[in-house]
Amino acid sequence: QQQVKQSPQSLIVQKGGISIINCAYENTAFDYFPWYQQFPGKGPALLIAIRPDVSEKKEGRFTISFNKSAKQFSLHIMDSQPGDSATYFCAARVAGSARQLTFGSGTQLTVLP
Amino acid sequence: DTEVTQTPKHLVMGMTNKKSLKCEQHMGHRAMYWYKQKAKKPPELMFVYSYEKLSINESVPSRFSPECPNSSLLNLHLHALQPEDSALYLCASSQGLAGGPRTGELFFGEGSRLTVL
Numbered sequence: 001q002q003q004v005k006q007s008p009q010s011l012i013v014q015k016g017g018i019s020i021i022n023c024a025y026e027n028t029a030f031d032y033f034p035w036y037q038q039f040p041g042k043g044p045a046l047l048i049a050i051r052p053d054v055s056e057k058k059e060g061r062f063t064i065s066f067n068k069s070a071k072q073f074s075l076h077i078m079d080s081q082p083g084d085s086a087t088y089f090c091a092a093r094v095a096g097s098a099r100q101l102t103f104g105s106g107t108q109l110t111v112l113p
Numbered sequence: 114d115t116e117v118t119q120t121p122k123h124l125v126m127g128m129t130n131k132k133s134l135k136c137e138q139h140m141g142h143r144a145m146y147w148y149k150q151k152a153k154k155p156p157e158l159m160f161v162y163s164y165e166k167l168s169i170n171e172s173v174p175s176r177f178s179p180e181c182p183n184s185s186l187l188n189l190h191l192h193a194l195q196p197e198d199s200a201l202y203l204c205a206s207s208q209g210l211a212g213g214p215r216t217g218e219l220f221f222g223e224g225s226r227l228t229v230l
Contacts, residue, residue, distance in 0.1 A: 042224070
């Protein structure tokens with residue numbers, strides 16, 4: 001019930017291409033869906049987040065698309081750059097839960113120059 | 114630069130040693146967390162403190178002992194660890210526990226890389 005499924009496990013994209021990472025969930029009590037970016041040797045950093053009353057959120061080259069009926073959300077990175085190479089985690093939070101976030105399994109993105 | 118500071122960045126210890134990891138934040142956050150992260154895996158929650166009181170212990174072995182001396186500091190005391198405890202230990206903070214639009218946003222430190230020999 002708490003699980004968030006993330007795919008693909010790894011992704012290789014050419015510079016300038018579009019990177020797409022998908023996540024799916026079952027628990028309809030989730031009310032907040034952040035994406036974290038983690039570089040090697042660093043902690044995760046919040047990249048962008050969305051709430052279920054919004055179908056899309058864009059910040060620069062990063063866009064979250066949210067499909068409430070399908071219980072899916074995805075991260076799109078437009079004009080992918082080598083500096084975007086990192087591990088990306090989707091996550092979800094149940095309102096009122098002290099445990100905060102349930103993380104997806106992660107996607108290792110490599111953007112080739 | 115992260116606003117959650119963790120020390121040390123790297124720690125190597127033997128199975129009989131006692132050591133501590135430290136975490137500090139000056140954002141006025143009232144909730145603090147310890148996570149454990151293995152290579153190529155997502156962070157796993159260990160402990161949650163809210164207003165300096167332990168709120169959640171995710172069935173963590175007693176060889177890990179958390180401490181929250183004040184609202185800005187969080188420690189993780191380590192004793193008699195096993196090689197399988199080698200991991201990246203992440204501290205995080207949030208304004209409060211989940212409930213409001215922003216209270217649940219987690220800010221992570223850069224982590225302490227622990228190696229147990």
